[in-house]
Amino acid sequence: MYKNDPYAALRIKEFNIFLLVRFALVFGWSMQFVVIEWQVYALTQDPLALGIIGLCEFLPAFFLAPFAGHIVDKKEKRNLFTLCIALFSLISFGLFWLSSERIESLWETTTILYGIYGLVFFGGVLRAFFGPTIFSLIALLVPKRIYPNAATWSSSTWKGANVFGALCGGFLIAWIGVHYTLGIIFFLVVLSFVFVLQISKKPILNQGSNESVKESLKAGLRFVFNDKVILGALTLDMIAVLFGGAVAIFAVFAKDVLNAGPEGFGLLNAALSSGSILTMLATTYIPITKSTGKKLLVSVFGFGLCMIVFGASKLLWLSVVMLFLSGVFDGISMVVRQTILQIKTPDAMRGRVGAVNSMFVGSSNELGALESGIAARIFGAPLAVVLGGTVTLIIVAIIGVKNQPLRELDLRKDIDEHYEETKAQ
Template structure:
């Protein structure tokens, strides 16, 4: 919710598509640069306390954004100073994002028994997407109903609630006991593991390209305001349509596993995502745009479940922080870099053509991966899951 509210506020202040790209850059740079170091720290530290610290610091960002959008600040500060303040807080948020991904990835593995990793990965992704749906929908409506400032006040309250609830998780043991391992050696081990595994590398690359070039979330404000004329409510609908397709699919996969012919299903889902984004970019009708985004969310949900399941099953326990950090670099940070790419492309070519070109790049990448990565194309996780089930807890 906070992400889309800030996007709306910045675009309302500047009416400049490039400003949306700057938001992505401010969050991408620290998230990408700090991710390898974050992975090293996460593997060395107790996960529950580290997660608590991340949420506590994130609450400061939420309060700062709430303060920057108050009447007192808007009446006494210039637009540029307000923008600099927002960009600074987003940058700080990017630093925290580098730690959030690996910490959550590691913590889930310490809470959930190994024999139900695949199902847990699905529920974890579904929960996150569910929050995405509800946040996107509420964000758009709340902006129209009570304005940006009070919406950010609600967000700050929810972050504080999360901070309280996380204490319900017990402290977990630290599995990586290599206290003499240097940061650089730790980084090399994590990167070497990912780049030597063609399945993990292929899955991360597919998701990275799809998010980086095929995604259009960062410029939904442009489509809602300028292309479709739908206003803040339409902005909420666009965000919710994309996420609702994902959440419905992921909930379905908790009961209908998609582990057989996993690689082919991953390739098909990312290809379908690219097709839907091309349709969205070409659409001038709100209902068609919503249908295209909903279906793209369905395909995105399948690919997300598969990627998370691959990572959970194939990552050793003592390397989860570092592998989670690499995943954050590939996929998590590509959200922010994708926001920059979307903003720049929309500025140069216009929002519709930018999305069409991004969808086309996604299709080319999937086709290339199909012919070049045999290990991913023929991946079947059925045996891996059976082995984990035999291991029990």
């Protein structure tokens, strides 16, 4: 039987380089999100404008994801990852340029706003490729028996970068302004490009397939929708992010509800992720492979409850505590979902399954931003969050009752099988 080693994935040099690259990218992306949200709300004073940012990124990320998954399965993963980073650097530089004093003095506010939306749309195109590329590359960096450990460290790195990115974004806006903060983000992206070149090229596991694009896309979607465990896990996270999330309107809470300013804005963003980091680090020592399905259902339900209290809160400290706890539950659900996907997905289909994951969960961040913006404008930000959390609880209850394979999922047998296969080889 395989024994858990909390540092198994960290003993692989290329995986450590991958974590460093991912941290730099997500740290920059998280700061960029905070800065853009703050800048757009400062320009417009309209929560709906924040929702439009989500829509601009959602549309390309969602509709291009299946095609991106097909491309990822056919192409070499390291080079594709490198190309995505290079293109992302262009977006970061474009936002840095748009926020300069010269541009702000020469261009109208509406023109700058459209420029931001355009770059965000381009970022959505890249998001369609980033998700499946990263998902596929992880499986090529570590052996199968330590997929759960690698997924935990990767998710922890992602969340950790979100914490410091969101926190630094809010404080840097106050200290050095939007323009220079975006300059730091551009530097981080360039740095990640340099580091990713230290990872060697990887084999293409689906190279010999003669499937057409249409057949390939159908096969990926068919696999996901026929597997109740994977479908249930993706649906739970999608619903939690789509209805329960409120990140897109944190600027409204910081300014108009809690009167916390840019520092409080950064604190709210960081609180949501900080709980996840502690939880994810704990799961490297305490595996989540036992009663996996039940843990996923409970964690998403707990997330919804915390968001309801956050929406009703008028106190900064209570709001921060609730976001911290929601981050704890979110961390559990993220590790469980990534572990399920890594273990249950065939190697030749990782790009397409990763793309569907991006459609369900990644793109729901942007669609959730639009939903939050519209709901906040109609009902007000506090009531919008309370209603979203309530919808999350209802959906979790329905899936828990209807999806028996997910409810009874236990991954210990799968882990042991992968371990025995490795020993036999």
